[in-house]
Amino acid sequence: MASKVVFDHVTRIYPGNDKPSVDDLNLSIEPGEFLVLVGPSGCGKSTTLRMLAGLEEVNKGHIYIDDKDVTNVQAKDRDIAMVFQNYALYPHMTVRDNMGFALKIAGTPKETINQRVEEAAKILDLTEYLDRKPKALSGGQRQRVAMGRAIVRKPKVFLMDEPLSNLDAKLRVQTRTQIAALQRKLQVTTLYVTHDQTEALTMGDRIAIIKLGVLQQVGAPTELYDRPANVFVAGFIGSPSMNLNKHKVVNGMAMVGDDAISLPPQAVAQLTPEDNGEIVLGFRPEDTRLVGPEEPEAFQLLVRNVEDLGSDGYIYGDIVMNGMVSRGEDSIMSDQNKMTTIRVNPRQLPMPGDVVRVAIDPSKMHLFAPSTELRLN
Amino acid sequence: MENTPLDPRITTATSASANDEDDSTGSDGTGEPKALTITSASSDPKMFTLPWSEPLAQWPEDLLVNLPRGISRHVVRFVRVGEHIYAMKEITRSVAEREYETLRQLEKLDIPAVKPIAVVTGRHDAQGEELEAMLVTEHLKFSLPYRALFARNLRDDTAQRLIDALAVLMVRLHLIGFYWGDVSLSNVLFLRDADEFSAFLVDAETGELYPKLTDGQREYDIDLARTNIIGELMDLNSGNLLPTDVDEIEVGDRLVDRYHKLWEALTGVSTFKPNEIWRIENRVNKLNELGFDVDELEVKTTPDGNSVTVRPRVVDAGYSSRKLMRLTGLDVQENQARRLLNDLEAYRMSTWRQDEDLEIVATDWMREVFEPTVRMIPPEYRSQIEPAQFFHEVLTHRWYLGEKMGRDVPMDVATQSYIDEYLKDYRIDTQVMRAINMDADSGVIDDEKTYGDNSDIVGDAGADGDEDDQDASVWSQDLSDFKQKPQGDGAAAGGAGGGNGADNGNGASGGNNAANGSDGGTGDGAGDQGADGADGEHQPRVVRSDEHVPDFSGDES
Numbered sequence: 001m002a003s004k005v006v007f008d009h010v011t012r013i014y015p016g017n018d019k020p021s022v023d024d025l026n027l028s029i030e031p032g033e034f035l036v037l038v039g040p041s042g043c044g045k046s047t048t049l050r051m052l053a054g055l056e057e058v059n060k061g062h063i064y065i066d067d068k069d070v071t072n073v074q075a076k077d078r079d080i081a082m083v084f085q086n087y088a089l090y091p092h093m094t095v096r097d098n099m100g101f102a103l104k105i106a107g108t109p110k111e112t113i114n115q116r117v118e119e120a121a122k123i124l125d126l127t128e129y130l131d132r133k134p135k136a137l138s139g140g141q142r143q144r145v146a147m148g149r150a151i152v153r154k155p156k157v158f159l160m161d162e163p164l165s166n167l168d169a170k171l172r173v174q175t176r177t178q179i180a181a182l183q184r185k186l187q188v189t190t191l192y193v194t195h196d197q198t199e200a201l202t203m204g205d206r207i208a209i210i211k212l213g214v215l216q217q218v219g220a221p222t223e224l225y226d227r228p229a230n231v232f233v234a235g236f237i238g239s240p241s242m243n244l245n246k247h248k249v250v251n252g253m254a255m256v257g258d259d260a261i262s263l264p265p266q267a268v269a270q271l272t273p274e275d276n277g278e279i280v281l282g283f284r285p286e287d288t289r290l291v292g293p294e295e296p297e298a299f300q301l302l303v304r305n306v307e308d309l310g311s312d313g314y315i316y317g318d319i320v321m322n323g324m325v326s327r328g329e330d331s332i333m334s335d336q337n338k339m340t341t342i343r344v345n346p347r348q349l350p351m352p353g354d355v356v357r358v359a360i361d362p363s364k365m366h367l368f369a370p371s372t373e374l375r376l377n
Numbered sequence: 378m379e380n381t382p383l384d385p386r387i388t389t390a391t392s393a394s395a396n397d398e399d400d401s402t403g404s405d406g407t408g409e410p411k412a413l414t415i416t417s418a419s420s421d422p423k424m425f426t427l428p429w430s431e432p433l434a435q436w437p438e439d440l441l442v443n444l445p446r447g448i449s450r451h452v453v454r455f456v457r458v459g460e461h462i463y464a465m466k467e468i469t470r471s472v473a474e475r476e477y478e479t480l481r482q483l484e485k486l487d488i489p490a491v492k493p494i495a496v497v498t499g500r501h502d503a504q505g506e507e508l509e510a511m512l513v514t515e516h517l518k519f520s521l522p523y524r525a526l527f528a529r530n531l532r533d534d535t536a537q538r539l540i541d542a543l544a545v546l547m548v549r550l551h552l553i554g555f556y557w558g559d560v561s562l563s564n565v566l567f568l569r570d571a572d573e574f575s576a577f578l579v580d581a582e583t584g585e586l587y588p589k590l591t592d593g594q595r596e597y598d599i600d601l602a603r604t605n606i607i608g609e610l611m612d613l614n615s616g617n618l619l620p621t622d623v624d625e626i627e628v629g630d631r632l633v634d635r636y637h638k639l640w641e642a643l644t645g646v647s648t649f650k651p652n653e654i655w656r657i658e659n660r661v662n663k664l665n666e667l668g669f670d671v672d673e674l675e676v677k678t679t680p681d682g683n684s685v686t687v688r689p690r691v692v693d694a695g696y697s698s699r700k701l702m703r704l705t706g707l708d709v710q711e712n713q714a715r716r717l718l719n720d721l722e723a724y725r726m727s728t729w730r731q732d733e734d735l736e737i738v739a740t741d742w743m744r745e746v747f748e749p750t751v752r753m754i755p756p757e758y759r760s761q762i763e764p765a766q767f768f769h770e771v772l773t774h775r776w777y778l779g780e781k782m783g784r785d786v787p788m789d790v791a792t793q794s795y796i797d798e799y800l801k802d803y804r805i806d807t808q809v810m811r812a813i814n815m816d817a818d819s820g821v822i823d824d825e826k827t828y829g830d831n832s833d834i835v836g837d838a839g840a841d842g843d844e845d846d847q848d849a850s851v852w853s854q855d856l857s858d859f860k861q862k863p864q865g866d867g868a869a870a871g872g873a874g875g876g877n878g879a880d881n882g883n884g885a886s887g888g889n890n891a892a893n894g895s896d897g898g899t900g901d902g903a904g905d906q907g908a909d910g911a912d913g914e915h916q917p918r919v920v921r922s923d924e925h926v927p928d929f930s931g932d933e934s
Contacts, residue, residue, distance in 0.1 A: 015588055054593045055556070075597045088448050088563050090608060091816035092616030101608050105626060135819035143822045165471055166450070166582075167823055168509050 002031035003066045003156035003189050005052065010061035012047050012213075021047045023213040024061070029157075032187040034180070036204030038194055039236075044213040045193045049161050052191060054078050065156055081155035083163060087146035089134040095121070096130045099148040113152070120151040123185050143175065151186065158183070158190040164199065176203060197237050201225070209233050227366075231373040234282050234366055240314070240341050244282040246370055254281050256299035257321040261360065267367045267376040274371035282366035285314065285343040290350075291359045298359040301340055306349045313346030320355060410499035416474075417495035417513075418481070423459045424513075429500045432508060433467045434824055445810055446817040447522035447579070448563045452824050453817070455516055462516040463494055464579075468823075470498050470510040472582055477512055479581040486553050487693075489546060490578040491517055491566070509823075517577055519763045520566035523609070524816060527618045528809045536610060536619070536628045539567060542576040543606075544635035545668075547598065548643060549694050550578070556594045558583030561605035569762075570710035571769045599636055603629040616816075642667060646688045651678070657687055664689065668711045670696045704739040705747075709765035716769045720746070746788065753792045754800075761803045771795045 005028065012022040022044040029035045037045045050056040052063055054075030062071045070078050090098055099120060100113045108116075121127045124144045134142055150158065163179070164172045180203045183190050194200055200207045201221045209216040209224065209232070217229040228234035234242050245256070252268050253260040263279065271279060291298045300320040307314040316339040342358055350356050367376040413429055428436055433452045442455040442462050452467045468476075473496045480493035492515040500508035523539055543565055550557060557564075557578075564580035578584075587594070607629035613619040642663065649656045661671050672691035679686065697714035701707055709717065724742045725731060750771055751764035762770075775791030786794075805813075821827065 053597070055591065055597050056593065057591050075593050076600045088450065088561060088605070088608075089820040089822075090612030090615075091448065091819045092612045092614075092618075097611070097615065101611055102604055104611075105604060105607050105629070133819070135815070139822045139824055139827045142820065146822070166469060168469055168825075169507070170825070171823055 004031050005029040006064040008062045034183045034190045034205045036192045036200040036207045038200040039210040043210045049193045080157040081150040082159045083150040116152040120148045160192045231368045242282045257319040259299040270376045280368035283360045285341040287361045287364035298357040303354045308346045313344045313349045315342040414499045445525035445813045448820045450822045464514045466512045467509045473510040473512040523562040533620045540632045542574040546576040548639045554587045560602035562609045569766045571712035571716045573712045575710045649685045713765040
């Protein structure tokens with residue numbers, strides 16, 4: 001049966017630091033779930049994984065695996081497997097022995113080893129190669145033998161810390177798919193750590209986003225994509241990333257350059273004096289359309305650059321204000337070279353230098369309070 | 378809570394960071410620089426003339442140096458660059474940069490590890506396709522991967538001695554706060570060190586420096602090391618390369634035991650009565666014997682005044698080697714240094730110069746004893762054996778000769794006799810080398826050329842039926858057939874005999890039958906083992922019965 005993992009108010013402060021690397025983390029990983037922990041480097045995600053692995057001390061709080069408090073249990077007694085920690089393949093051993101030798105060391109009976117190895121081989125499509133040696137395998141098959149080594153242990157939890165960072169871009173995409181498919185077959189509770197939001201979105205049942213040691217949001221990929229809880233999550237998830245700008249609010253409307261865009265009153269009502277009469281308006285490049293001059297509720301964009309990807313076209317531009325471009329202000333929070341990104345039909349790409357009018361799908365607007373950076377709508 | 382910052386040698390040292398020229402890498406960390414970039418501590422213009430636009434696996438033979446390589450998941454080659462031999466490893470940029478930085482930190486902390494030379498990024502092939510980055514390290518002269526050691530004549534306790542060396546390395550790494558994350562014999566290079574070995578870290582991909590390691594981190598490293606070592610020895614056993622009486626699990630357990638003993642000796646607190654202060658000196662002497670210098674001792678009296686606690690706070694490895702360096706300028710391994718210091722002392726006694734300064738005696742010893750001896754190393758062996766190791770071997774040989782003849786043997790006679798009889802053991806047979814390097818390559822997972830899958834986890838299993846024939850021919854070229862061809866190009870190996878099924882059975886269980894003769898095997902027949910690979914087995918291991926023993930304990934036949 002798959003296991004459940006609970007982080008209960010877990011804090012890790014490194015000796016000599018005054019700020020915690022992981023701060024009061026509350027997170028559960030459901031039985032059989034593939035949870036991806038994602039965040040920029042230094043955010044505490046690897047520390048979190050290592051605390052579960054038993055490699056880092058927990059300064060406050062508790063970690064449970066299946067209701068058993070493992071906070072102070074030694075790493076090797078936790079029944080977890082760190083997958084892909086550079087498993088070597090042994091050239092003189094058959095695939096069978098390569099996969100099963102750790103069980104043999106642990107004194108597992110031979111029949112059990114054989115049975116587990118054969119199960120794993122079946123899942124990994126390695127059955128017909130069981131009696132071969134690594135030399136007679138392709139690189140991909142070798143990689144799977146290494147996975148097999150972890151699988152046969154039947155651990156309660158798989159831990160994967162940036163397992164793909166070792167592979168080049170092409171192999172990474174292939175292996176990504178394989179790991180996700182494999183985990184779904186095995187149904188072993190998995191904590192997967194990455195800095196790559198694409199990996200997170202494509203692999204996880206749920207994603208937990210962490211920044212500076214603080215958990216920002218947990219949810220299914222679409223939840224995080226559609227309803228980011230704060231400005232950080234909004235900017236982190238999605239590629240190309242969400243356009244995020246701070247705008248003056250006048251009469252319940254956001255002033256986007258020279259133009260005014262209506263805002264939902266319930267969102268505006270939540271703004272406080274600390275927000276200085278401003279609001280953060282976010283929209284994804286695909287939640288827009290180009291409109292003619294007659295259409296209300298649109299803003300002007302000076303096209304700087306266009307990209308034709310065949311299936312999609314992208315416009316990168318600057319919002320027009322007082323006939324000038326508004327670039328360079330710190331109000332722009334997205335990271336596409338500080339420009340606004342719009343996805344359009346690649347057959348209707350404007351030219352650089354054109355000024356286009358852009359309407360945002362009102363149901364796909366993301367509104368945040370500048371003071372707290374929390375979601376308003 | 379104890380405040381233990383990172384070692385100041387790391388934080389205050391200025392370092393050319395591989396990331397310095399980061400050209401707006403995207404948050405996914407995959408952004409490669411557009412043009413070839415070599416980040417290097419020492420700029421050798423010859424580096425730029427290498428064929429960076431070729432995948433490493435396809436670099437021309439004439440650039441490569443044929444040295445034994447360890448098992449790696451990545452493509453690794455030795456390349457001659459001017460006067461140097463560099464180890465090149467093809468890995469992703471982020472990993473290469475990280476490992477480069479880590480190795481530089483270890484270098485600053487005087488940890489025995491390979492020396493980082495450069496990170497090469499922004500590689501593109503002729504079609505403009507991106508190639509993986511390369512980590513360049515200096516080849517550690519005279520060092521060998523463990524598999525090369527097992528492929529030669531060796532003593533039955535080699536496995537144990539390698540483990541002891543690894544335990545010392547692990548303790549040293551853990552003392553400075555380095556969590557390795559991937560301890561194994563494969564990730565270490567060994568240098569002969571008199572009758573022991575010294576271990577050098579070669580793979581720091583997963584390693585990281587912390588102000589202080591938790592017990593969990595140390596225990597994880599130890600546990601992983603044990604598993605990996607046992608696996609590596611089981612593998613040697615499957616290839617008939619392990620002496621039959623070696624118990625893999627026992628050797629793995631030995632690491633755990635040695636590690637803990639050494640750790641305790643170096644960090645443990647001893648408690649004395651106040652009138653037993655002399656025991657502090659005992660403690661220090663014991664650490665010196667283990668090869669460690671004590672830089673700082675913490676001595677405390679318990680509140681009741683009834684006992685004194687002593688704990689070494691800062692220890693430095695290399696007690697004897699530093700002493701020898703001071704006296705002679707020779708930079709050698711710890712046990713070699715101890716041996717040389719002993720000989721120096723013997724020289725001082727035999728020349729009745731006990732009252733003279735050791736520094737002055739050392740100068741004469743160098744000129745009259747050490748240098749004339751090592752000058753006799755034949756040129757073709759100068760890249761195979763370290764002078765200090767040679768000297769040590771000659772001393773041992775001389776002792777044996779003396780015992781046999783019942784009189785002292787002059788140094789030059791002993792040296793010549795050693796050269797004639799035993800020096801050839803330091804050579805690796807080219808066939809053996811080929812087998813070792815084929816083994817090393819058979820673990821590579823990320824070479825695009827060989828990655829191509831026959832099947833797919835998510836796909837249906839039947840789809841790859843067509844490939845079977847080709848695979849069978851690859852398979853039939855078992856590891857033992859190293860004479861065939863180094864790289865297993867399936868199609869090209871057609872001539873290799875042996876049906877699929879038959880070979881299977883053989884390979885799986887062959888571990889035992891070929892081990893015959895490995896036991897009491899005498900004589901020097903070992904050298905030509907590779908010649909008769911006809912029995913389809915890997916070359917049998919042959920143990921030389923009259924092999925030299927370090928400590929004169931005479932436990933040989």
